[in-house]
Amino acid sequence: MSLIEEDVRNNSAWNYLNFVVERRDLKIGTKEEASITKERHVEVRDREVGRSLEHMKCAPGNESAHNYLIGNLVLQSEHAKDVFTKSAPFAVQSLLQLNNDNTCWVKSSLVDIYAAAEEHKCSPSDLPDSGEGEPRPYRDRVVELCTALSKIDPVRSKYWQHIKG
Numbered sequence: 001m002s003l004i005e006e007d008v009r010n011n012s013a014w015n016y017l018n019f020v021v022e023r024r025d026l027k028i029g030t031k032e033e034a035s036i037t038k039e040r041h042v043e044v045r046d047r048e049v050g051r052s053l054e055h056m057k058c059a060p061g062n063e064s065a066h067n068y069l070i071g072n073l074v075l076q077s078e079h080a081k082d083v084f085t086k087s088a089p090f091a092v093q094s095l096l097q098l099n100n101d102n103t104c105w106v107k108s109s110l111v112d113i114y115a116a117a118e119e120h121k122c123s124p125s126d127l128p129d130s131g132e133g134e135p136r137p138y139r140d141r142v143v144e145l146c147t148a149l150s151k152i153d154p155v156r157s158k159y160w161q162h163i164k165g
Contacts, residue, residue, distance in 0.1 A: 002017075003016070003063055004017060004041075004055065007060060008055050008058060008059050008062055008064075008065065009062050009064060009131065010064070011022075011063075011064040013064075014064040014065065014068045016153075017068070018068060018071060019109060021044065023029070023128070025044045026041060038078075038079050038082060040123055041077075041079045041082075041083070041128055042082050042083050042086055043081060043089065045073070045075070045083040046083065046086050046087045048068070048072040049069060049072050049073050049087040049090070050087075050090075051066045051068075052065045052066075052069040052072065053069065053090075053091060053094045053095075056069070056094070056095075056098060057098070060103050060105070060106055061103060061104065061105055062105070063105050065091045066105040066106070066108065066109045069091065069109055069147055070112050070113075072087075073087055073088060073091055073113065074112055074116040075117070077153075078079055080120075081120050083158055084116060084117075084120055084122075085120075085122075085126075086115065088113055088116070088122075088126075088127055089126065091109075091113060092110065092113055092127045092128050093128045095109055095110055095113075096130050096159040099130070101148075101152070102152055104152055104153045106148065107145045107148060107149050107152075108149065108153075109142070110145055111129070111142055111145050111146060111149070111163065114127070114138040114141050114142050114145075115138070115142060117138050118138045118139065119154065122138075124137050124138060129141065142163070143164050143165070146160040146161070146164035147160075147164065148164050150164070
């Protein structure tokens with residue numbers, strides 16, 4: 001049994017998992033890093049996105065799983081768009097299913113994903129939308145989420161107002 005399965009909220013276990021995946025599977029920071037193909041990089045990141053989403057089902061308010069999700073999905077690397085294109089639609093669909101009025105970390109993750117979608121110049125139809133009808137622009141989705149977050153997350157209310165613009 002892994003440390004995360006013992007305690008899904010164990011932030012140190014999530015950090016250790018990230019370290020192991022980056023060193024063992026992606027060879028980041030090693031001499032072999034250049035030998036990892038784009039396909040392998042996308043495959044590993046997609047697997048880890050799925051892992052974090054699976055653990056969120058039992059604890060949607062777990063900040064550690066959300067940080068791990070965003071760390072694997074919203075990357076600053078040469079393969080960032082490839083990982084995002086493959087994994088983001090499923091991630092957003094899963095998060096929308098977990099979303100309710102008080103799920104701060106779900107909403108926060110959606111804000112990060114929608115912002116990355118704008119950065120990658122994705123079409124609004126590329127990612128699921130919670131609204132009816134035509135997919136809304138990502139900026140409109142971010143504004144709606146930040147408005148909700150500023151009410152349910154009073155500690156970071158000014159931050160959400162700033163992100164909202």
